[in-house]
Amino acid sequence: MKYPRTSAALGCLIALMVTACGNKTPTDGLSGVVQGTGASSMKSAQEVWVAQFQTAHPGVTVNYSPDGSGAGRTAFADGAAAFAGSDRALEDAEMAAPSRQCAADTTPINLPVQISTIHIIFNIGGVGELTLSAEVLAKIFTGQITNWADPQIADVNPGIALPDLPITPVHRSDDSGTTESFTGALAQIAPATWTEGPVNRWPTRYGGEAAQGTSGVVAAVQQGNGTIGYADASGVTDAMASARYSPDGIATPVGPTAEAASAVVAASPRLEGRGINDWTLELDRTASGYPFILVSYAIACSRYADSHTGEIVGAYLSQVISEEGQNGAVPQAGNVPLSGELAASIREAAATIR
Amino acid sequence: MSDDIRSIETVDESLMADHGNVGDAAFRGISTGSGGIIMVILAAVAVFLIAQAAPAITTGDPRYGNLWGYVAPYLFGTIWISFLALLIAVPVSVGIALYISHYAPKKLATPVAFVVDLLAAVPSIVFGLWGITTLAPMLVPAHQWLTEYLGFIPLFSGTASGTGRTMLTASLVLAIMVLPIITSLTREVFLRTPKLQEEASLALGATKWEMIRQVVLPFGRSGIVAASMLGLGRALGETMAVAMVLSGGRMISPRLLTSENPNTIAANIALGFAEADSGGVHRLIATGLVLFAITIVVNMAGRLITGGPRKESR
Numbered sequence: 001m002k003y004p005r006t007s008a009a010l011g012c013l014i015a016l017m018v019t020a021c022g023n024k025t026p027t028d029g030l031s032g033v034v035q036g037t038g039a040s041s042m043k044s045a046q047e048v049w050v051a052q053f054q055t056a057h058p059g060v061t062v063n064y065s066p067d068g069s070g071a072g073r074t075a076f077a078d079g080a081a082a083f084a085g086s087d088r089a090l091e092d093a094e095m096a097a098p099s100r101q102c103a104a105d106t107t108p109i110n111l112p113v114q115i116s117t118i119h120i121i122f123n124i125g126g127v128g129e130l131t132l133s134a135e136v137l138a139k140i141f142t143g144q145i146t147n148w149a150d151p152q153i154a155d156v157n158p159g160i161a162l163p164d165l166p167i168t169p170v171h172r173s174d175d176s177g178t179t180e181s182f183t184g185a186l187a188q189i190a191p192a193t194w195t196e197g198p199v200n201r202w203p204t205r206y207g208g209e210a211a212q213g214t215s216g217v218v219a220a221v222q223q224g225n226g227t228i229g230y231a232d233a234s235g236v237t238d239a240m241a242s243a244r245y246s247p248d249g250i251a252t253p254v255g256p257t258a259e260a261a262s263a264v265v266a267a268s269p270r271l272e273g274r275g276i277n278d279w280t281l282e283l284d285r286t287a288s289g290y291p292f293i294l295v296s297y298a299i300a301c302s303r304y305a306d307s308h309t310g311e312i313v314g315a316y317l318s319q320v321i322s323e324e325g326q327n328g329a330v331p332q333a334g335n336v337p338l339s340g341e342l343a344a345s346i347r348e349a350a351a352t353i354r
Numbered sequence: 355m356s357d358d359i360r361s362i363e364t365v366d367e368s369l370m371a372d373h374g375n376v377g378d379a380a381f382r383g384i385s386t387g388s389g390g391i392i393m394v395i396l397a398a399v400a401v402f403l404i405a406q407a408a409p410a411i412t413t414g415d416p417r418y419g420n421l422w423g424y425v426a427p428y429l430f431g432t433i434w435i436s437f438l439a440l441l442i443a444v445p446v447s448v449g450i451a452l453y454i455s456h457y458a459p460k461k462l463a464t465p466v467a468f469v470v471d472l473l474a475a476v477p478s479i480v481f482g483l484w485g486i487t488t489l490a491p492m493l494v495p496a497h498q499w500l501t502e503y504l505g506f507i508p509l510f511s512g513t514a515s516g517t518g519r520t521m522l523t524a525s526l527v528l529a530i531m532v533l534p535i536i537t538s539l540t541r542e543v544f545l546r547t548p549k550l551q552e553e554a555s556l557a558l559g560a561t562k563w564e565m566i567r568q569v570v571l572p573f574g575r576s577g578i579v580a581a582s583m584l585g586l587g588r589a590l591g592e593t594m595a596v597a598m599v600l601s602g603g604r605m606i607s608p609r610l611l612t613s614e615n616p617n618t619i620a621a622n623i624a625l626g627f628a629e630a631d632s633g634g635v636h637r638l639i640a641t642g643l644v645l646f647a648i649t650i651v652v653n654m655a656g657r658l659i660t661g662g663p664r665k666e667s668r
Contacts, residue, residue: 173597
């Protein structure tokens with residue numbers, strides 16, 4: 001009585017396993033496992049892309065571990081990860097040191113795959129709208145303007161009653177690509193006030209409140225009073241107030257919208273002296289639009305020593321930069337989809353990876 | 355008769371000697387091995403730290419100078435926050451321990467002791483979350499009051515933090531985390547006070563408080579110190595709760611109520627590791643080596659104060 005039932009169950013299990021295996025049979029010849037490591041800011045988007053890619057190529061498994069940009073670049077250089085997600089492109093020195101997994105005499109390529117806006121969120125007892133000029137913003141974050149009632153803030157916010165309240169500027173306490181982009185923007189738009197250049201750890205001498213991670217900054221801003229901070233779009237809800245930016249305080253202010261972010265990308269030239277398929281951007285944040293954007297790169301070999309890996313990475317990154325990939329990630333990651341000529345060029349570059 | 359006895363004895367002896375030897379040898383081997391593994395692990399950690407830290411020790415960084423220049427503010431922060439946490443935790447712990455051991459009715463003593471032990475099982479990240487979402491906002495008015503009325507004291511000077519994520523809040527969270535360790539150890543020591551001495555003191559006309567002061571506290575003094583040292587060890591190394599609650603940077607400042615506080619070594623490693631380049635990794639590991647050394651010194655000091663390796667307990 002007992003034995004037949006067990007064997008029937010076993011048979012079922014085997015049948016299940018066979019059909020499961022059957023589903024995994026590659027339909028397009030692509031199969032294998034590829035490891036990616038890198039920026040935690042790309043986590044949500046990568047999850048969407050991996051899901052899309054694995055649906056299209058059931059034989060392939062792509063793993064992305066969001067250990068951080070630095071960890072990702074190290075893993076890529078060591079060959080522990082086939083591709084890296086990074087909040088900045090490789091620097092010249094890093095380009096010169098070849099990764100073990102790239103074919104001899106080839107250089108890695110950097111492809112911008114995720115554009116996000118950095119929101120300047122604030123919480124000033126009931127104030128719902130705020131406009132900041134480059135100079136005022138830099139002075140707030142360097143501790144030179146310390147009260148919301150300061151006339152310099154009032155000048156760019158006519159008609160808004162700001163309370164007599166100390167300003168608590170909140171920055172990231174951890175090393176972060178968001179901080180590097182935000183400080184990079186400040187260094188470009190207000191070079192006289194922000195003199196530290198782009199840094200991934202907040203300079204101590206500018207003071208202010210430090211909080212861990214995007215969620216930490218958001219929590220500190222929400223719970224405090226008179227607080228202002230910067231956070232990736234992915235961590236900001238619609239209910240939170242974001243400041244708008246006007247370069248000189250006179251021009252029409254722009255918010256962190258997709259159009260305003262795309263305008264900056266469109267105005268930015270490619271970094272010269274890199275390979276034909278490398279799309280490292282030299283961001284020009286002063287030209288137009290909303291300057292606080294974060295461009296995240298996928299870093300890969302142009303030619304892999306193992307052509308099998310190269311084929312999968314090439315196909316994956318093509319999926320990432322495709323219209324479906326870029327638009328598909330928006331609900332989860334809140335990214336600004338890359339589009340038009342630039343997206344087409346990056347798509348072409350991704351397709352050359354072997 | 356005598357033959358019988360001899361034969362039984364020989365059989366028994368041979369059996370016992372044989373089994374006893376095997377079991378004894380095996381158990382001694384296992385114990386010695388376990389003891390040895392601890393030494394090997396400690397040595398391995400030390401070797402790893404020194405090897406990985408070496409590049410940062412030998413070459414300075416133009417931004418920070420040599421390693422000491424880099425680690426000094428974090429070292430200050432680590433010691434300062436641990437000191438504050440102990441300052442808060444030790445008196446409270448001794449109070450709780452005395453309540454459990456000498457004041458509470460039997461029915462209450464066990465549950466109170468249980469709850470305190472339970473506190474030790476709460477993960478530090480939970481304390482961190484509680485710290486940033488509940489305790490810090492709750493303490494903001496206290497921060498404002500202290501800076502306004504007691505701001506002339508250097509510790510309370512400066513602009514009060516608008517979020518409450520300060521040295522004061524972080525050391526309070528840390529104090530709550532080390533409280534159960536210190537409490538349960540001191541409680542055990544207090545419970546072991548000789549009953550006869552206590553009764554003799556009471557018989558001589560001492561009140562309960564006088565008895566505790568004359569008998570229990572002197573008897574438990576080295577136990578309190580040992581417990582505090584263990585608590586200090588936990589406080590020095592606590593990472594997650596500090597990283598979440600404290601608004602820290604690289605600076606030396608004893609102020610308790612402002613947004614700008616010195617960070618701790620452990621929290622700084624956690625915050626910097628993911629994004630560090632290879633030079634940064636070596637530098638962070640070198641700060642870990644400093645923390646490792648400090649912890650060893652603290653433990654050794656604790657042993658010295660309590661008078662050699664665990665004479666009084668058990």
